[in-house]
Amino acid sequence: xxxxxxxxxxxxxxxxxxxxxxxxxxxxxxxxxxxxxxxxxxxxxxxxxxxxxxxxxxxxxxxxxxxxxxxxxxxxxxxxxxxx
Numbered sequence: 001x002x003x004x005x006x007x008x009x010x011x012x013x014x015x016x017x018x019x020x021x022x023x024x025x026x027x028x029x030x031x032x033x034x035x036x037x038x039x040x041x042x043x044x045x046x047x048x049x050x051x052x053x054x055x056x057x058x059x060x061x062x063x064x065x066x067x068x069x070x071x072x073x074x075x076x077x078x079x080x081x082x083x084x
Contacts (some may be wrong), residue, residue: 008053037076062084 034042037056048065055061 002056004056005053011049035076035080037079040061040068041072041076044072045049 044065046063048069051062051065052059
């Protein structure tokens, strides 16, 4: 394993720990459901993280996936603001 793969692995473990903490700390609170667009953006973020470990030499793929995720997130925010 090279250095970048170690960093990616550490990032995934930290994100999993944060997700577990959020899950256990928010059991009694009112739950907000993710919109389909937000879920899709989150999927692109995960795909971008995994693409760095798979396509380590070609970083354009990973950054493109992150860019798509950001665009979808901004679109979702704008749609939510227009709804209110």
